[in-house]
Amino acid sequence: MFQIRELEMIHWDFWRAIKVPLDAQIVTIVGPNGSGKTTLLDALRTLLALKCSGRRDYKRYVRNNRENNAWLRGVVSNPRRQGGGLFPYLFFPATSEVVTLFCRIKKQGGDWVRQYAIAEGDVTLDAQTELTVQWLGVNEYKRRLEQAGLTPAIAEVLALEQGDTDKLCEYSPKALLELVFQVFGDKQVLDHYAEAKLRLKEAEGELGKMEQQLSQLGLDVERLKLRGNNYLEWQGLQRDIETLEQHAIPALKYVEQWESLRGYINQFRGARKSLRQKQDELDALDAHYRHSEAAQAIAVTHEEAARIENDAAYTVFQSARDAARDSEKTMKEAERLRQLAAAENGADGVALADQLALKREQANQLKQTIRVQKDERQQLADMKFALDQGRAPHPDFVNRMRAALDEAGIRHQLLTEIVEVRDNTWQDAVEALLAPYRHIILLDKPQDRQRAFELGQQLKYRHFIVPDREKVGRANGNSILEIVDFKADAPAWLVSLLNRTQRAKSVADGQHLDGEWITRDGFHKERRGARDISARPGEYAFGEAARVSRLQESARRLRDLNEQLLKDEALLVELERDASALQQSLMGMQAVVQLAARQDEFAAVAERWPEEQRRAQEAGAAVAAAQASWDEARKIREDGRVQFEKLKDRRDRLNAHVNDELNQLSRQRDEQSRRIRDLRNAKAGMPPEMRSSASLRAYKDKYGGLSEARHMIERERERLAQADWETDQTVLLRRDKLGEDYHALERDTQLHRNEVERTAQLTDEARAAYINKLKATVRTYGRNLKRLGELSGIDVETDLPQLENDDTVLAQAGLTVRFNFDQKGMMGLNDGEASGGQQVMKSLIMLISLMMDDANPSGFVFIDEPFAHLDIFNIDRVGGFLKATQAQYLITTPLTHNTNVYGPSDLTLTTRKKQAGEIWAPAIAQTRRRAKAAV
Template sequence: MFQIKTLEMVHWDFWQRISVPLDAQIVTVVGPNGSGKTTLLDALRTILALKCSGRRDYKRYVRNNKENIAWLRAVVSNPRRSGGGFFPYLFFPLSSETVTLFCRIKKQGGDWVRQYAIAEGDAQLDGQTETTLQWLGVGDYRRRLEQAGLTPAIAEVLALEQGDTDKLCEYSPKALLDLVFQVFGDKEVLDHYQEAKVRLREAEGELDKMQQQLSQLGLDVERFRLRASSYLEWCSLGTDTVRLENEVIPALQVAEAQDTLRNYIVQFKQNRRNLWHKRSDLVQLDKRLAVAQLAANQTLNGEQQSKADYDAMFAKFQEVRDAARDTERVIREGEKLRELAEREHGADAIGLNDRLADLKVLETEKKLALKNARDERQQLSEAQFALQAGKAPSPEFVRQMRAALDEAGIPHQLLTEICEVKDPAWQDAVEALLAPSRHLILLQREADKQRAWEVGERLRYRHFIVSEREPAPRANLGSILEIIDFKAPVPAWLSRQLNGIQRVKSVEAGSRISSDWITKEGYYRERRGARFIGVDTREYAFGEAARHSRLNDIAVRLKALNDQILDQETDFASVQRDIQSITVQLMGMQAVLQLAARQAEFAAAAERFPAEQAEVQRLGAELAAAQASLEGSRESRSELRLAAQKIEIERDQFRRAVEELQAQITRQRNEISRQLGAIRVLKEKALPAWLLPNVLAQLKEEYRSVTEVRHIIERQQEQLTQAHWEKDETIIQRRDKLVADYDALEDESQGHRKEVERTGQLTEEARAAYINKLRATVRAYGRNIKGLGDLAGIDVELDMPHLENDDVVLAQAGLTARFNFDQKGMMGLNDGEASGGQQVMKSLILLIGLMMDENNPSGFVFIDEPFAHLDIFNIDRVGAFLKATQAQYLITTPLTHNTNVYGPSELTLTTRKKRPGETWAPLIMQTRRRTEQKMLDAGTVVTTV
């Protein structure tokens, strides 16, 4: 790299115009704080297009002097490259030993703009300089300096701030390896490889996008294929519908009419034969009926005589049997009086009568209560049976109304019979809404509405009787109608009401909607406001939930009633036993008097009873014989009469059959004439080609009947009307174009994929081959820092990084260096064990090692206060090391340091502060070390101002 010989500054900070020599290996800039040491280094950084130290920039320095233009001029070396080649000199095509670098900072448009120029030889700054030079932008100028050896890595080192000389030893192994590759040019190659990888990934991304585009195009192709299929199917359905309507139906109508006519002719002939046979059978039945009626009439006289004999015998038997029964009753009364008289023991008749009266009143009350309980149990049992059979019991006024409608022959239904709740969780809400309509009567025929209304007026039925019904519409999502299943048509106003009421979880949710709503518990909001309309579970009337609720209530009530009836029956039986006991006692007290008064009557009855009983037995036997004779006559006549009736019934049936058959034959004859005319009309409408026998047979086999064809047409018309069809005539051409575009894009995608895969393979192989170059660079750098360590008396070891052709391995690779000072053992870069001077030495070794490239000779280094925080011994050691190297050093140091800092310096520049009241700062003082063989005294210097 080149070295700096002279720096000239015009209007830079507070210097008006000053020229500073820098033609020495080690130049020390000394001065108090604020005297311009860093300002001088920032001028060098600006002439080299580097960033200034800290937060400063070049604009800060040119604003201070309040001039509109500032100049920087540096004379630098232009050595010949050791390898020669196409660019033998650093600043080729300039070939002189020195070149001059210019920086012009000019105020334009309210801002400061800098431009650069490179001139051959030692060009002076005069009035013609601005017009004779070719000015470059910052980017182009930096590229020229980079070609001369000022790489971005070295530029970064040159921009180290004050007191940061030891920053290199604080680098991480990875950062240090990246810096080595940057200085030796390998980083750029790796970046190119990485850029190639990025481009490859971008190409892969483009390939993925192309694949996505291909997938999207494939979806479009499938979509257009479906649309084309829909269009073709739509055309086919339309054409087929027209063909069926205009061609198939007329032909099938002719075929069906012919088949029907043939069947009628066959039936007509068969009925004529049956009529002839039935007329012959009817003549024979008339003859048999006359014979049977004559025989039945001949048995009538014998039956009448037997009936007269039986009636006379029965009257005589009844007279004797009644007398015997009266005698037997008197005998039994006497025996009962004697039995009661024997049981009488003198009880109090008045007290017993009072007790008996009270018990009979109690008996009446308990009997009435028991009857009411049994009636209620009977009603509940009937209701339970009806519910188990699927019929819900109704109130009495509803049963009366339904009975009256049934008597009038008006078929009807209750709303509760056709309504089912599909979601039991909403049973409360449905019952609440339909509670006013639970006794609604739905007529099955609209023609019966007037008669039904008359019945309702007569019975004063307070609920609606509706005849206008229609199937329930499609339920809205979330409505009450959605959870109700109507098994028959319902009034339109009821379905509209239920379809307009939304189901909500809570009042809060309902308050967010504007339509009618109801909660599960039965809180209902309508146009008039909101209120609770819920009903008790015992009043459920709709669906299975209502039936189960009623059954549970009835079961509980029946159990209670059964227990109540058992208790009442026990009490009632006890009261009856008490009444019977008292009654027997009272009867025993009167038996003695009656027995004495009727003693003669009882004795006469006992004397005549045996004779009367014997007469009854005799007359009973004679009556049985008369009855047997009468029954025989009746059976004989009944058999003859039944036989005659059977023949008469059969004769009447044959007569009606003959009449009906005659009428049917007449109707068939007329129907045949009508069908012949209809066939002629149908043939005129149909195409002749479709009326051929084989064509008609094929049509009947394929379509069976005109009804089937009409069903097919209805389905096809429904499909054409309701389904979504593609009707664009250009869809076929658009589909074919998309298919062609898809095929072309697929071919292009496959070709691009092959190119990407080949490029990736070549990139991997090229970078794998370059890994050896990286290893050689690291080995060369290791030799450099080991040699520098030998000059400084420091043992240096460098661990070779692990380098492979892998992104992760290269990204994680690092360079680790260890140093041994004074044989105290190895230490790392920034492990905290080194002193301040050792940190400086490590950084300088790492820094100078970067410049020891055979193709890039040593250049210059800016070191701002390298001796800060060092003791005298370390100052001398650092100075000796700097003298031993071949680089050019520009060192700054404050006046407060030990004089040993001037030991390695060949040229010392002394800066001074600007005096108060003066516009410009004083010039920089120069002190150069003598190089003659004879020196006046050790440490003597010559000062030139």
């Protein structure tokens, strides 16, 4: 095998670019723990496509430097083979003394990928290398290395875990034998033989099943023969019945089908007449619907015109009111100045200051009231707009919850969206009964319950989230459910509540009812007692009546709020004006001077104020009339819309009924056509002599009807029912087919039996022959142990295991090795009699013996810390043993050992730890033994 001369690493672990020589028989790698000794050996393992030590792999090392690529380059020897042959050199066709091995590792597709190359001669690593060499995959590269002497056995040894190389002496005889077989490739062959044995047992099991199946099939053949004879006997009796079935039954069946067709045709005509009546009703309803739709459009137009007229009248009113209000303010200002002028001579400054403070406090309180009223007015305006659009506004916590459900893609409805009250006189009772449930959320899919519940918990939603819904069943008489329509499925418990709650005209009427009841105004009696649960009209939430009620309530409240705001704003202006006058008085301004200066202004205002007041009153009356007209138009439009929706719903239901009857009539027409075709086909299938009316009447007169003819057949069959008969007409075919299958299975079973016996014989003979190969492997390993023991001055004896062609013997076989140190007597592998140094010598001899190959006497070995726990004498002894062999050794040792560990070393590499704050580790120091001068 080849030996390693040089190693170059770029971006390997924390080494940026480093080149180390390895051209010595024994290379010692020394350094403190964590300085990179094992990292250097793993670089060589990766270069040779071997597994790294421990749980490491090559990706761990190339990730540490955070570069996108890494290179490994090694120069190895290329000696000529002793036997020559087709491949005279290890790396043929390369014939130079050395060859260069490359390993390129780069990041590709988010993962690290490695490629290999082999170049003739000592090729340096530069920019052209990647383009000039031929890159190989991992498997092809391993094949080339195996051709050069790096056999799978050697690869197994080189890839041993760190620390296992000095623990081979701790193996049991059985484990040692398994290791020898695994390294020399025999373990895989034995596994293949075991698998072949398993397959043979499976084949024997299949053979047993085939024999069992053959026995069962023989019984089935005999049973079918008996059934076939029974069928032949039954067939003769059956012909008598077939004569009656083939003539009388078809004729009578045709007569009955014809009579049934006549009745079906009459039924079809009645259905068609009913359909025409409903279509006429639908046409009339459709005309009424279109007229109502046009009237609704006109009502919307009138409402819009009334609103515009109201807005215009309100604009005129505002202008007249503002002019009159300004004149009134000016007159009040004149009166205020006269009062100030009259009281100014004896006014007290402290009293004026108190009045000013009082006025300002009143003004601030009034501002706060106005701000609250404006916020309420905005909320009412938003509610009124939503109600005008046909949408019911909801509280903020409901809107937040629905927004969260929409964002999560959970389809849902509110209970208020699916409930409609048919009888408006009971609106108060329905609202009172359902008031606690107005914010219930109904899920469209029960599968969304977990996510919906999580959102409810997150937002602290205090109302029910209901995942389970059912179709609403039939309502009990006089129940609340009887006057309520559900547009979709609803919770069963809610439907049950409405269905068990009865309607009572009064409390006295309720005393005659059993169970729960409620009056129109919301007085409710249940199992716990009775109480008033009525709801205010402004809080109605269910159905169209609730929307109209809330719309009217919001419009009334908005009108009252606007009037109150006008009054409060006027009062605020007056308070601010009084406060300003008091402030001016306190600052020394004279009211008499102001009154004299503005005397002309006050006189002109007093002259025109009555006319302005009259115009404001007239404009106010016009606004009130326009508002009443607008309210009336809106009420007409709402009433028309309710009627229009009911008409639309009625029209849609009638249209659905018409479509259903059209589909049903189409199916009836198809059924009628099918029956006519069946009659024609039946008549065509009858013999010519049976098709005439006279023949059919004759069958009718003779047998009376189809049922009578069938009764005659049944009576004939009862005669056959007194015994067991085979009626399957395929029994004869199955009898013949099963006989053929039996003979075929008999032939296949015999062939399979012959194959199983032959396979068992061949497998047993093949493994018996391979036992000689196993014995040869053990003998070879024993010779290697003895030869290496002689080099180190240690006697080695090997007890060859008992290897026979038997599963139990092979499973229990073990390899026993004994060593004699210093002529003190033989000792076993791990019997506790050997010292620490002797244990190391045992392990080294066993390790090197695994790699010895007569065809390739040279080679290299990785040994991790062979001098651990050795004294000076044993260190020298191990060193002498290593120098006496022909292999190249790359060994590691910590800095704490005796200097004798460097005795056998021709080249020493010293690794150093990466300093804190540095990116790259320092270079590896090299110490080469000085060559002895020639004597």
